[in-house]
Amino acid sequence: MAHTTDPSALLSVDEYRRRVAELLVPTPTVNLPLDECLGLALAEGLTAPISLPPFDNSAMDGYAVRSADLAEAAPDRPVTLPVTADIPAGRVHVDELAAGTAHRIMTGAQLPPGADATVPVERTDGGTERVRIHATVAAGANVRGSGEDVTAGQTVLDAGCTLGAAQLGMASAVGSAELPVHRPPRVLVLSTGSELVRPGTPLRDGEIYESNGTMLAAAVRQCGGTAELLHFVPDDVAAFHSALEPYLEETDLILTSGGVSAGAYEVVKDALEGDEVRFEKVAVQPGMPQGAGHYTAGGRRVPVITLPGNPVSSIVSFEVFVRPALRRAGGHSTVERPRRRATLSETLRSSPSKRQYRRGLFDPESDTVTAQGGPGSHLLSGMAAANCLIQLPEESSEAPEGITVDVWLLDG
Numbered sequence: 001m002a003h004t005t006d007p008s009a010l011l012s013v014d015e016y017r018r019r020v021a022e023l024l025v026p027t028p029t030v031n032l033p034l035d036e037c038l039g040l041a042l043a044e045g046l047t048a049p050i051s052l053p054p055f056d057n058s059a060m061d062g063y064a065v066r067s068a069d070l071a072e073a074a075p076d077r078p079v080t081l082p083v084t085a086d087i088p089a090g091r092v093h094v095d096e097l098a099a100g101t102a103h104r105i106m107t108g109a110q111l112p113p114g115a116d117a118t119v120p121v122e123r124t125d126g127g128t129e130r131v132r133i134h135a136t137v138a139a140g141a142n143v144r145g146s147g148e149d150v151t152a153g154q155t156v157l158d159a160g161c162t163l164g165a166a167q168l169g170m171a172s173a174v175g176s177a178e179l180p181v182h183r184p185p186r187v188l189v190l191s192t193g194s195e196l197v198r199p200g201t202p203l204r205d206g207e208i209y210e211s212n213g214t215m216l217a218a219a220v221r222q223c224g225g226t227a228e229l230l231h232f233v234p235d236d237v238a239a240f241h242s243a244l245e246p247y248l249e250e251t252d253l254i255l256t257s258g259g260v261s262a263g264a265y266e267v268v269k270d271a272l273e274g275d276e277v278r279f280e281k282v283a284v285q286p287g288m289p290q291g292a293g294h295y296t297a298g299g300r301r302v303p304v305i306t307l308p309g310n311p312v313s314s315i316v317s318f319e320v321f322v323r324p325a326l327r328r329a330g331g332h333s334t335v336e337r338p339r340r341r342a343t344l345s346e347t348l349r350s351s352p353s354k355r356q357y358r359r360g361l362f363d364p365e366s367d368t369v370t371a372q373g374g375p376g377s378h379l380l381s382g383m384a385a386a387n388c389l390i391q392l393p394e395e396s397s398e399a400p401e402g403i404t405v406d407v408w409l410l411d412g
């Protein structure tokens, strides 16, 4: 008889997500210079101390004028005005513009008092002593008004926002040199297994290259954490404890992969069992064997999450269970991957009583999704080709072509 797991003994995905989320607490706030803030979460809303633009300025290279002086201008009847000043961007003191005169002005330069418009250089003869202007101009034309973008006192970035390029640009534009951010969660990534060999060295029979550690550390960094990677812990409990010891002081989460299922040499389970770590079977494929709790040693009590060793199981369970918890701990208000509804382009088998996450390629043009590789949790090439996870519900054992499914976008 085939070995199966009793569905009633499985924990639901949602229950296990809650359990993992409760393990981690938000990291403290630190002030960091802007160039160290990329990808981190803002800890307090940012209020603009100044308006943007801070002063009325020209949107074009041309001539600052009083629009009324050009009321009669036309291509065959140009108006000629004396040019009484030259205003490059950055000029601190700007003289008033007298009626019947023009100031040459550059894009971004402060509009002189008295002027109400800029005529682009293309509608003139470009003169430097006197300028011939061939067209009328409306009051306010080509002028960017003070406060048009931001008014002083306005909240320009919300607490919890993830600081990307545009957000860091915004902070700079209102004069912030540093920002209060949540310190990135520090994750100790540990891969166990005596069969694992460091890439770049020759493989002997029965060995494989270690890939989970590199993959999980990258996943941690991609979601705003820092990762310390420990490779090649032998299948030995004493070695496991001593490998962890030097890192505990500086670790917010220990994340292991491998050694948690039912085998005879399950080092992670052997080392943690009896402590405050609960090992569970979760109703998910891939990623069924899981463990979560706290690891206590040397006066430190550190959250620990043990992921299964199969490479696809470990990265998918990172996505489903760990990433949202880490994002929340890092202070991000957006913790989940963006979700879409997509039409399945082929029929997929699904594990009955388990939620299945297949690897997929979502086409945003047609809103369709195609599986990448089979369901096996060792099939890493499908994961590497995917841009989404296809979520198939617990209730069904088959997802027919043409139905609508939920997908999680991985590059969002």
Ligand SMILES: Nc1nc2c(c(=O)[nH]1)N[C@H]1C(S)=C(S)[C@@H](COP(=O)(O)OP(=O)(O)OC[C@H]3O[C@@H](n4cnc5c(N)ncnc54)[C@H](O)[C@@H]3O)O[C@H]1N2
Residues within 6 Å of the ligand: 191, 192, 193, 195, 196, 208, 209, 210, 211, 212, 213, 257, 258, 259, 260, 261, 262, 263, 266, 286, 287, 288, 289, 307, 308, 309, 310, 311, 313, 377
């Ligand atoms: N009798 C049972 N056997 C298994 C069960 C079960 O319930 N009963 N569960 C299966 C499922 S599902 C999974 S998932 C795996 C999980 O196994 P472990 O977490 O104990 O992982 P290992 O046995 O150490 O390794 C599994 C597989 O993955 C490879 N691996 C491990 N670490 C890495 C790494 N860092 N880089 C690359 N590859 C890695 C390892 O060589 C194995 O091939 O258990 C099933 N078995």
Ligand code: MOO
Residues within 6 Å of the ligand: 284, 285, 286, 287, 288, 289, 308, 310, 312, 313, 377
């Ligand atoms: O849960 Mo395992 O991940 O099915 O291979």
